[in-house]
Structure formats: C-alpha cells, structure tokens
Amino acid sequence: MKRLPVAALLALAALPGTSALADELGYEAYVDSPKRIKCLYGYVTAKTGNFEAAKAIFEDCVARWNDVYSLISLAQMYESGNGVEQDLSKSAALLKQGAEQPDDASYVSLARYHWGVALAEGRGVEADRVAARDWLQRAAAGGQSEADEYLLRLDATRAPAR
Structure with a gap:
C-alpha cells in the first residue's frame, strides 16, 4: 500500500468536487473515529495548535493500534510541553514503546532514532551511550540517515582511550 504525505491528503480533501464536508475536516470527526487515518490527522491537528484534540487522537491511536507515529508525536508533545505539562520521562517511555515495535511497523526506525x-x-532517562549506539544503529539500518549522522557525532565526542 502506497502512503501519501499528510499534505497530499489535505490537498485531496480541499479539491473542488470532493465530498469532504467542512465538519469532516474538523478534529471532532476524528477524535472518536474508528478509522486509522485519524492518526495522521492528529499530526495536522497538533501543527495547527489544537493540542488538546491532538493528544486525544494520539492517545486513542496508541490504545487501539499501538501506532508508532502517534507514540512519537505524543512523546514530542511531552518533551516540548505543548498542550501538556512537560514530562521528559513520559516522553522517553513513549519513545521506548515505539522503538520496541517489530521491524516491519511503520515509522519504527524513526522511533528508534528518537x-x-x-x-x-x-x-528523560538515564544516559546510556552503549544502548544509544545500539538503537541508533538499528535506526540507521532501517533507513534513518539522521541516525548515521548522530552516530558520527557520538564518535567525535567519545573520550580518548587511556
């Protein structure tokens, strides 16, 4: 199944002649929706600043499908304090939950990077450079070029052996 970027989905919804009604584009139509597309809509909702609705959507996507992208997005909300009280340990726990998903889960490499x-x-967690390296290598193996770059920075800051 080919995935469309969020911007493409929103552009399709805005085309003349589509059957999308204005209230279908509001978050209310997605908070309790049983359709998994709502997980992507949560991202858009957060980007527009409606963090309360985004949090509700992400939490439901995590509860229903253990959706990795929703785990990452919710973790970023807790890290930044956008719409929730900042909680780095909650953010880290959500990232870990996403990283531990099977290799074939969508966005798992991104979760492993974070x-x-x-x-x-x-x-939000005790620093562990050895474990960090393992997770970053798994993210890099999954195609996350940012993980390769971060590994290079880790190597550059490694204390010289005595």
Whole structure:
C-alpha cells in the first residue's frame, strides 16, 4: 500500500468536487473515529495548535493500534510541553514503546532514532551511550540517515582511550 504525505491528503480533501464536508475536516470527526487515518490527522491537528484534540487522537491511536507515529508525536508533545505539562520521562517511555515495535511497523526506525538520542543525551532517562549506539544503529539500518549522522557525532565526542 502506497502512503501519501499528510499534505497530499489535505490537498485531496480541499479539491473542488470532493465530498469532504467542512465538519469532516474538523478534529471532532476524528477524535472518536474508528478509522486509522485519524492518526495522521492528529499530526495536522497538533501543527495547527489544537493540542488538546491532538493528544486525544494520539492517545486513542496508541490504545487501539499501538501506532508508532502517534507514540512519537505524543512523546514530542511531552518533551516540548505543548498542550501538556512537560514530562521528559513520559516522553522517553513513549519513545521506548515505539522503538520496541517489530521491524516491519511503520515509522519504527524513526522511533528508534528518537529513543537512541534520548538515551545518548539522558533526556528523560538515564544516559546510556552503549544502548544509544545500539538503537541508533538499528535506526540507521532501517533507513534513518539522521541516525548515521548522530552516530558520527557520538564518535567525535567519545573520550580518548587511556
């Protein structure tokens, strides 16, 4: 199944002659929706600043499908304090949950990258450069070029052996 970017989905909904009604484009239509497309809509909802609705959508997507992208997005909300009280340990726990999903889960490499960075920097969790390296290598193997770049920075800051 080919995935469309969020912008493409929104553009399709706005085309003349489509059957999307204005209230279908509001978050209310998605908070309790049983359709998994709502997980992507949660991202758009957060980007427009409606963090309360985004949180409700992400939490439901996590509860129903253990949706990795929703785990990452919710973790970023807790890390930044957007729409929720900032909680780095909650953010780290959500990233870990996403990173531990099977290799074939959508966005799992992205979750592994973010979890590796949290471990490397001690963001919401005790710093562990060895574990960070393992997760970043798994993310890189899954195609996350940012993980390769972060591994290079880790190597550059490694203390010289005595």
